[in-house]
Amino acid sequence: MKLRNKVLAGFIAIVLLLSMTVGTALAGTNELPFNYPNDANAATNNDVWIVFYGGTATPPINSDEAVRDSIKSVDVVISGKATFNAELIYNYTGGWVPLTFADQEVDGEMTLNMPCDGTGAGYAEVVVNLKDKSEGPLAVKRLDFKDADGAVVLSHGEASAAAGGEAAPKTGVVSTALFLGLGAAVLGTGAVVLKKKED
DSSP states (O other), X not given: OOHHXXXXXXXXXXXXXXXXXXXXXXXXXXXXXXXXXXXXXXXXXXXXXXXXXXXXXXXXXXXXXXXXXXXXXXXXXXXXXXXXXXXXXXXXXXXXXXXXXXXXXXXXXXXXXXXXXXXXXXXXXXXXXXXXXXXXXXXXXXXXXXXXXXOEEEEEESOOTTTOOOOOOOOTHXXXXXXXXXXXHHHHHHHHHHHHHHO
């Protein structure tokens, strides 16, 4: 095999590897459900970060000011079979407001609620950290943003069985990986065609 062909094959392999890496890296903070490793004491550091208005940490899930202003609390829906400590953080124009829920245990599904008044916020975000977990499955399934009457006005993640609705649309994580993978395939095809023309 000529050196040029080896270099081209290496380039294609790198592009394919990068496409898989990009897909994995982007799937961390704003895609729900988010599954923690089954290991005990799995490291966590702002694994779930959802922007519900403005902000740039992750793509905002809402751009409607009326919806933002109606939000007064958020339900964090957690599933699995494990014990853990939870830290829920409301990050908005007014500051970084953490709330701790120590010594939690889930066996199936549970909900933790946190106040988060979005009225007039330039940006508003919810960060979920599930720490010090025991061995076993643990996931953040969904965030349900509620108004003052407790009605869900915005939801992100796995669809509620009670609502029967569809989950919030996913961002372009898969499509980005697919796009890069297809680009690599096109490059590979071009290399084969060029090689045949040279022969």
